[in-house]
Amino acid sequence: MDRVQAIMSRLSGSGSTFRAMTPREYAQFRADSMNAAEGNRHLEDGYSCKACKNKGYIVKVVEDQDGGFRQVCAECRCEQVRRSILHMQRSGLKNIITDYTFEKFDAEEDWQLALKTAAMSYARNPEGWFFLGGQSGCGKTHLCTAICREFLLAGRAVVYMLWRDDIVKIKAAATDSGEYSGMIDRYKKAPVLYIDDLFKAGRDERGNLGISRADINVAFEIINYRAINPELLTIISTELSVDELVDIDEATGGRIFEKSFANGISIARDRSRNYRTKKAVTV
Ligand SMILES: [Zn+2]
Structure with missing residues (x-):
């Protein structure tokens, strides 16, 4: 009741005289009341939205053709962010908002600190692409995910591409041109795309990487499109170095090198830098 009186008082100007709300004011009053209520969407994904x-x-209030007013619900921008979080969680990045923070990345050694500093600096001021390549198990996914987390918290949706899973789905859709282009457009045109473990593939008995021409074509289609549209941000992690990417495909590797020149780091292969094997040794 206090709230109604406060509004009436504000509308009346002096606070001493009341007048009835106009239909538009009443419709807005109802909308404001509904907007003031708290929801619980954040309990599902850890993302809290003030809006x-x-x-x-x-x-929102809309005016009908007959001059009446009514309330309509418009989806909040946070829903797009929530869809990104949900997709990343389903792809194996559980608790992305609470666990993949920069604080939780252990930087005991200088090279780890250098990686962390570069990732934090890119998250603050993203220009060009961010590339982390090389040694497996040294926290590349953690740092790239922490960058995405910062973008998500700032209200930017991120499309997450877990290479080894999503490439299979894309190739499976290749015979249906409509489905294929819809699927690949999602990765080509996303304002922010994170490709996790690019070209991750097993090795055959001769030690060759199992990367097919079809894999390379899909990668090139996505990467080339994004390279010529500079407003699109791209974050890439891979076990391969830029040199190895160029060996696999000069055009794709060259594009990545060119776009992530300022923010590209390849970590030299050194088993002591693999936290998984480190753990195995110390346990
Ligand atoms: Zn919201």
Whole structure:
């Protein structure tokens, strides 16, 4: 009731005289009341949104053709972010908002600190692409995910591509041109794309990487499109170095090198830098 009186008082100007709300004011009053309620969307994904108070929608007033007013619910921008988080969680990055922080990345050695500093600097001021290649098990996914986390918290949706899984789905759709282009466009045109473990593939009995011409064509189609549209941000982690990428495909590797020149780091192969094997030794 206090709230109604406060609004009436504000509308009346002096605070001493009341007048009835106009239909538009009443419709807005109802919308404001609905917008003031708290939701619980953040309990599912850890992402808190001030704009909709975690309801996922914002109520707006629209005028009908007959001059009446009514409330409509518009999806809040945070829903796109929530879809990104959900997809990343389903792809294996559980608790992305709470666990993949820069603080939780252990930087005991200088090379780790250099990686962390570069990732934090890119998250703050993303220009060009961010590339982390080389040695497996040294936290590349953690740092790239931490960059995505910062973008998500700032309200930017991120498309996550787990290479070894998503490449299989894309290739399976190759016979249906509509499905294929819809699927690949999602990766080509995303304002922010994170490709995790690019060209991750097993090796055959002769030690050759199992990367097919079809894999290379898909990678080139995505990477080339993004390279010529500079507003699109791309984050790439891979066990391969830039030299190895160029060996696999000069055009794709060259594009990555060119775009991530300022933010590209290849970690030299050194088993002591693999936290998984480190753990195995110390346990
Ligand atoms: Zn929201």
